[in-house]
Amino acid sequence: xxxxxxxxxxxxxxxxxxxxxxxxxxxxxxxxxxxxxxxxxxxxxx
Amino acid sequence: xxxxxxxxxxxxxxxxxxxxxxxxxxxxxxxxxxxxxxxxxxxxxxxxxxxxxxxxxxxxxxxxxxxxxxxxxxxxxxxxxxxxxxxxxxxxxxxxxxxxxxxxxxxxxxxxxxxxxxxxxxxxxxxxxxxxxxxxxxxxxxxxxxxxxxxxxxxxxxxxxxxxxxxxxxxxxx
Numbered sequence: 431x432x433x434x435x436x437x438x439x440x441x442x443x444x445x446x447x448x449x450x451x452x453x454x455x456x457x458x459x460x461x462x463x464x465x466x467x468x469x470x471x472x473x474x475x476x
Numbered sequence: 477x478x479x480x481x482x483x484x485x486x487x488x489x490x491x492x493x494x495x496x497x498x499x500x501x502x503x504x505x506x507x508x509x510x511x512x513x514x515x516x517x518x519x520x521x522x523x524x525x526x527x528x529x530x531x532x533x534x535x536x537x538x539x540x541x542x543x544x545x546x547x548x549x550x551x552x553x554x555x556x557x558x559x560x561x562x563x564x565x566x567x568x569x570x571x572x573x574x575x576x577x578x579x580x581x582x583x584x585x586x587x588x589x590x591x592x593x594x595x596x597x598x599x600x601x602x603x604x605x606x607x608x609x610x611x612x613x614x615x616x617x618x619x620x621x622x623x624x625x626x627x628x629x630x631x632x633x634x635x636x637x638x639x640x641x642x643x644x645x646x647x648x649x650x
Contacts, residue, residue: 440608
């Protein structure tokens with residue numbers, strides 16, 4: 431288990447994990463706030 | 477006893493005292509400032525026929541319908557029927573300022589987190605190992621520092637800690 435943890439904390443592996451996490455986060459943000467674009471920040475979505 | 481002024485010197489003083497302000501005033505009031513015209517090429521998207529055509533031909537689903545409704549009510553469209561950012565008026569300045577602010581904060585957050593991690597790992601006894609295998613407690617500490625990066629950056633700027641001294645930088649032989 432500790433070897434797995436050590437492997438997962440290697441810089442390239444951790445980088446890819448964080449990249450995928452941010453990717454999923456942005457997909458979810460687009461799902462909850464569709465049409466969030468320049469000029470629509472302060473206006474509610476109809 | 478003060479020496480009497482020569483005529484030329486007197487004239488120069490008079491010029492400085494009198495004529496220069498007069499010239500400045502003449503130039504100030506004689507120039508006509510450019511009229512600031514609002515760009516009328518961009519019209520509200522709901523009034524743009526090309527945009528309406530795009531909206532009507534867009535697929536009817538979650539990712540198109542509601543965004544198109546927002547663009548139609550909030551944004552300005554060009555002759556191509558696509559939303560554009562007007563950069564010539566202040567009442568829409570937030571449209572640029574907010575995305576820029578978000579970008580600036582995120583870029584600073586990434587940079588400051590990395591900097592904090594490297595600075596902290598350099599103080600440890602095995603800096604190289606900490607760069608290959610990321611230490612999770614140290615990373616969390618650095619990332620949480622990165623969240624407040626504007627505060628830390630200002631603090632270090634005023635304390636002179638933000639940039640390294642010239643003597644500490646290695647310079648290649650010239």
